[in-house]
Amino acid sequence: MTEMAVKSSSGFGADVHRRMPSPRRPLGKRATPYLFLLPYFLVTTVFFIYPLGYATILSFYQTDGPAAKAFVGLSNFTFVLGDRDFHHALWNTCVFTFFSLCLQLPLSLGLAMLLNSKSGRLKGFFRLAIFAPNLVGQVFVGVLFTVLFTPRYGLFNILLQELFGWGLEKQWLSDPSLVMPAIVIASLWLYVGFNMIYFLAALQNVDQSQIEAARIDGAGPIGVFLNVTIPAIMPVATFVVVTSTIGSFQLFELPYTLLQASDGWGPGDSGLTVVGYLYRNAFYQGDLGTGAAVGWLLTFIVLAISLVQVWLAQRVGSET
């Protein structure tokens, strides 16, 4: 997720070149930047360009482990697109993405707004506390929540019972209708603080004089929020929505660990994700070709969704 931060932060316009290379500079000097970039070139060629090209080729082959393969044309793609397990995985992933965005983003923004005040000491503490789950990897979160979701004894079940008088005996990880909510809740705990940091940074950059001006014009707190704050944080909000979507579509480790004890991907594959499907085909059944095909399909889906989101955000932005 963090990798995408760069995309928005590195405008080419910011680049300043004051030092022009003179044509008579010796070859050794001219090669310097390339030498600095040499590790990048090597690693990218071997572990990015080659695999990417190879993924394209591989997606037209059927393999059985890394050693044996046969050309099968488009049948990997037609197989995946017609496979009910894939439909199921794609549906699950979309459901997860939708609900985790709908819960995570308002909560992250809300927490950021609560934190966006002047008192420094308190802010630092709360920011740290809310951000802390991000230190824990998805696998460790999965391990932890397997126990938290235990019927009757799990902390989450007990907490629900104490607060709302409901849910002590719920089988979060083995009831097909509760598996997805369980994954959404665990990932909410993990990522709410992460997105909050972005929203907080955006809120602190909102022009205070604009807020004052809106207040003088008679806008209430809700009016200020809708007309000043929202447009001002729109770029960061777009960024958070796009990166969260991309991240959600690649969800794998959390459900993999969380559901390991309940039939691998939960009863009736209720927690199977697209990457989970890829993993199962490529590394359980040894069919790397199908894995590569799923990888490409996922790339296209993610790319299409993020383009639509950016386009929508620009339209909304230009209207307000």
Place this chain on the structure above:
Amino acid sequence: MMMIAALNHIEPFAAFRQFLLGLNGLQWMMIGLGAVFFVVLPFSRKLAFTYMRVLLLIVAATLIMMPFVWLICAAFKDKEVLNEYVFLPPLNKISSHTINLGNFRELLADKDTVQGPVNFMRYVANSLFLASATTFIAMVFSSMGGYALSKYKFRGKGAILTFMLASLTIPGVVMLAPNFEVIYKLGFLDTYPALIIPAAVSVFGIFLYRQAMITVPNDLIEAGRIDGCSEFRIYLTLIMPLVRPMTGAFCLVTFLGAWNAFLGPNIFLQTQSKLTLPVVLNQYIGEYTQHYGVFLAGTLLAIIPPAVLFFSLQKEFISGLASGAVKG
């Protein structure tokens, strides 16, 4: 009479009283804390809203910290009483029978596997080594790339930058299947280079360093050149110390990523004694279903190193993270 009795039964007040009597201490506390807001509101709007804001933050922070507190408690509880108390047993029940190091003792004992006995500390050492090596190498190579792209003008620079940006949009899982073949052909299967070398340069790191190094004055570099420093020495001794905060942020992100990585180690490593903590703890869920105190103790140990690193670098980290998103 019958009619009145029936009415009395469904009278709203009775239902409300029934509801109130059914509330537990925690629910009463929440209602009470909420009520304070409405009591204060008529006197001072500002005070009431500040109170509400802090209250909500405390609730959020408590909910988020609760699993950590619970994890620490669970790791030290005896297996006999794990389910008996939510957090710790009451003071009069605390003894070496309820609170002890049994989970850790079992976790840290040599464990027989198909490939011979392995100690849990071995996995800790593996993870520490892998994460540190990955971080150090990625830091060196990424900062070198960032330096070239921030302070030199050369043929193909624009193309390289565009290519890097484009490469960020491709999800890593596409390469998962073909990378397995690459690693296999290179003979890296079941070795650490399979994990370290693909991560040796990060585009994210290159951009991070480029952004930080662009602001370094060019005069400084010229001065270094006039003093006869080699280009590499300028990078190493003049530039790198100036971008130390960025190094802190980058190392933390990379270390966390490598420490928590699961997919790569799970696919490329096969020998039991080479595995890392996430892979092993994931195995333990299946092995210790009845005695989960053991893998909870393991999880607690596994989140200590990143936590220590984070608390020592958190200022750089959060500001670095945030500035990256806002500047764009």
